Amino acid sequence: MIRMLMWLLLIYIGYRVVIALTTGKKPAAGNRDAASDAAATYQDPVCGMYVSEEDAVIGKLEGQRHYFCSMACLEKFREQLDHKP
Ligand SMILES: [Zn+2]
Structure with missing residues (x-):
């Protein structure tokens, strides 16, 4: 035992x-x-600029993470999504 x-x-x-x-x-x-x-660079889908994760403005849209160079681009992207059918 x-x-x-x-x-x-x-x-x-x-x-x-x-x-x-x-x-x-x-x-x-x-x-x-x-x-x-x-x-860790991501392409801004609005203006095509490459941004590092540290500098990027991260937007969670439609369950996906998107990286933007600025809030202006994030807003533009959000508008484009709203105008989609
Ligand atoms: Zn941008």
Whole structure:
């Protein structure tokens, strides 16, 4: 009985170590930052300008994220959506 508990404890510790290693290698937040630093430019659908995520005005329209260079472009895009049939 004690041997069995020892095995369970070992398996549990092994499991914890694996979890720690796999999550330690890939920190979710750190990875996202690195990725967005590398190439996070979006094209403004109104004027065609490229904007970085930091500078962009982000509009959530029709369940999708759109990136604009300015509020003016966001407003124009919203107007275009309103005039769609
Ligand atoms: Zn624009």
